[in-house]
Amino acid sequence: MSHTSNLPHQDPIRHYLKKQRYNLYLTKPAFEHLVHFIDGATQKGFSGTLTDVHTLSCERRHRTTWSHFLTRGVWDEQWMQHHLSQRSLRKIQKHAQRTGLPIYVILDDSVCEKTKPSSQAVSAIQPADFHFSHGKGGPVWGHQVVVLLLWCGDRCLPFAFQRYDKDGVSKIALTCELLELLPAFEHPAYLLMDSWYTSVKIVDCAPTKGLQVIGGLETHRVLFPLGVRTPAPTFAGYIRKADTRLVTVGHASYRVYRYEGALHGMANAVALLAWPEEMFGKHQALRCTLCTDASLQDEEILERYANRWAIETFFQQMKGKYAWDRYRVRSVRAIERFWTLVFLTYFYCAETGSGDESLGLQRIRSRREHRLVDWIYRQFQQAVPLKQVKEQLNIA
Known part of the structure; x- marks a missing residue:
């Protein structure tokens, strides 16, 4: 033997x-x-x-x-996390240079759900709390983790993660700390995130790293058409079907109105107001998407934003397989x-x-x-x- x-x-x-x-x-x-x-x-x-x-x-x-x-x-x-971050960055940048495809930095969070202990538990898990779960549509007990994912073509690797503690810094500040770990990209790169993270602080942080932002936008955000302060839902009520374009992304079609100008806290950006084709004009169906790259066409913005779902797949893999x-x-x-x-x-x-x-x-x-x-x-x-x-x- x-x-x-x-x-x-x-x-x-x-x-x-x-x-x-x-x-x-x-x-x-x-x-x-x-x-x-x-x-x-x-x-x-x-x-x-x-x-x-x-x-x-x-x-x-x-x-x-x-x-x-x-x-x-x-x-x-900490050394291991730094090593993995740098390896992820090198792999993705090398693939981007070889293929000419843009790099996507995808931001989101996920909750590792746990069973809430009884008040008499001697050694409860530390330091769990109630966090909002997108999947369950409500608060669940556990730990929330904010993750940055790098994605390019058929390559997808995690870059960094950080546990969110309600007693610590805000989630926006925590996200800015994670973004600071990134280099200043010279290759075309985009920061993708949902409406929970599309804040002025994060949007302002992105250009320092060479990132354009494409993110979901809360429908109550304020726009300034012709310099007049107008909430997005109010502005959407004035949009006629003839003012929109029919845009197809994947297998779905949308009626899209392109607004370009000032938003609350932003001097200039593109905001796409979109409805599923068959639900045009219905307030509950309105979806807004922000983009700081005005050179992109409507189709390109929505197609690139759809790449954000790569992080949802990543979370499913991490929880289901590992x-x-x-x-x-x-x-x-x-x-x-x-x-x-x-x-x-x-x-x-x-x-x-x-x-x-x-x-x-x-x-x-x-x-x-x-x-x-x-x-x-x-x-x-x-x-x-x-x-x-x-x-x-x-x-x-």
Whole structure:
């Protein structure tokens, strides 16, 4: 039997991490924890628990070492987050230069929902609170995370994330801090966001990073047609069908009116007032989109804004495949370290699939199964006792 405790299906993970020099910044035990986390988190059935990581990755160290690793382990998650951010940036910029496609910086938040503890709970999860969930249309208990995603063509990688704490800075200020982490883009780049984030502060911050803004706009925003202060719904009431253009985006058609001029807090921008074709003139169907790049046509603005949905897909993948929201650790540091490791796992899958995360995950699972079966076969060829093979696989 091999004298090493390493299983061959984990070798590609070690190679990937060593290629990025993680072994130079981490102790050997911490490095092995990274290997086993990625191995466990990429398997079918992973539910986000440390027990799953321990069991699915055939970890031979005691399960409690995982709690220690996340809560008190000596490793720098801030360095890891910075490393992932820079790697994401290099990958996306390189792809943009090769293809000539614009870069999209997509901003949104998601809630990792938890069960609200009773008032008598001894050690409740920290520091959860009620946050608005877009998916459920109301407040839910848990942790809210603000994420910046980089997207170009068929490449999509997370750039940075930050937990939103209601007792800390505002979400707008937190977003500006995340945007400060970006370089000043020389390649055409757009900041995409929904109406929750289209504030004057964020719009003003974007140009310092070479970003044009395309975002949803609250329908009650104030416009200044002919210099007259007018709420958007009031202005929309004066728009005739003949004043609009029929614009098709994907499989949907819209009646679009293009307003270009001052908005409240903005000297000049484009605001598209749009209705589904069959619902023109209905107040509840009105949707407004802001764009700071006046050179774009209406179709281009709406098509580019539609790319914002890439971050919704990203959240679904993170929660559905990698149990991003199903952690069972309690301390703030352990939670944020767990998120960092899940982001690292996503990177590994995306790069294994040459930019396609789903393909990468499929390859990893298939490769693992084949390598593990080959290893077991070789052990029996070498007459290794069954008991030792089971011990190596951490099978009781």
